[in-house]
Amino acid sequence: MNTTEMIKRNNERRELLNKENLKVYEDAMIYIRLNARSEYATESILLELLEHLIEAQQHGKSAQDVFGDDLHAYCDALIADIPRQSKQSWLLDILRYTTLLFSTLFAVYTVVQLLSYFIPSLKTESISLLPFVVIIGLSGITILVVLYALKASIFGTKTWFILGIGVYLIAIGGYVYSTILFKGIWTVPINFWSCLAVTIVMFLLHQWFKRLSNKADLKLSRN
Known part of the structure; x- marks a missing residue:
């Protein structure tokens, strides 16, 4: 199996x-x-x-x-007794979750662009690239803290779990604030079709990185 x-x-x-x-x-x-x-x-x-x-x-x-x-x-x-994850698999997992994150974000933009045909006030002509740089950094730190908090809360105090939720909410707030702070800086034009295309490409890349990561992991386990 x-x-x-x-x-x-x-x-x-x-x-x-x-x-x-x-x-x-x-x-x-x-x-x-x-x-x-x-x-x-x-x-x-x-x-x-x-x-x-x-x-x-x-x-x-x-x-x-x-x-x-x-x-x-x-x-x-x-x-x-379980072998550590290989560096190759670890790197592929980072790429896998990063592309999933971008796929999810652009899926939201795609829905908003679609709704803008019926609700003109939702129309967005461009987006800043800087918030995406911010979210990459925030997501890395957030994932590490949340995973550690979940692990620590299983056999220890639930304070770690609360801390993990807090960090997660702060990360979301940081991304939302960055979209306001950097509005109009390093912008690229967007529309429904471009957002849909990015969503599909990122999801396909996510699936590809997932397969490569599984292959690397399986190779390690069989050595």
């Missing part, structure tokens, strides 16, 4: 767990996935762990019987 197939099977098989075991397993799953490790190897271990827990549950055992009293330490031990 490839990575996508393993994730799909994991989603299906998790439905066999009872409420208590599901909560424990999903905490472990999220914590392990948030580490910079090979995605293929990570999903292989998570699926194997799930099957082991399902079998134990069928014999009347709980997640605590399988993982022990210290789930945090158990997960850290598993993570230590």
Whole structure:
């Protein structure tokens, strides 16, 4: 199975767990996935762990019987055995999420341009390129903080989760403010068709980078 197939099977098989075991397993799953490790190897271990827990549950055992009293330490031990994500895969993931971000942004612009045919006040003739430079920097910092906050909140205080949400909202506010601050600077003309074209191109690039990243990750796991 490839990575996508393993994730799909994991989603299906998790439905066999009872409420208590599901909560424990999903905490472990999220914590392990948030580490910079090979995605293929990570999903292989998570699926194997799930099957082991399902079998134990069928014999009347709980997640605590399988993982022990210290789930945090158990997960850290598993993570230590998973190979780190390769630099090639890491770089491709950055490109993958950057193009997805731009695809999403221009999808919004496309919708606005379409609506402007019916609501003339929404018409925008040009956009500044500087806010996109700002959002690249903000998104990188935001992703790192949010991922760390999510990871820390699983076995620790929920304060980290609140901090992550706060940073995310600040990043959105920073982008909106930059569109106002840099209005009229480094502008390029836009219309419905140009926005639609950029959206499609960015989405296709996202899919391409995703395939390349999966190939690089699979190659690492098989070495």
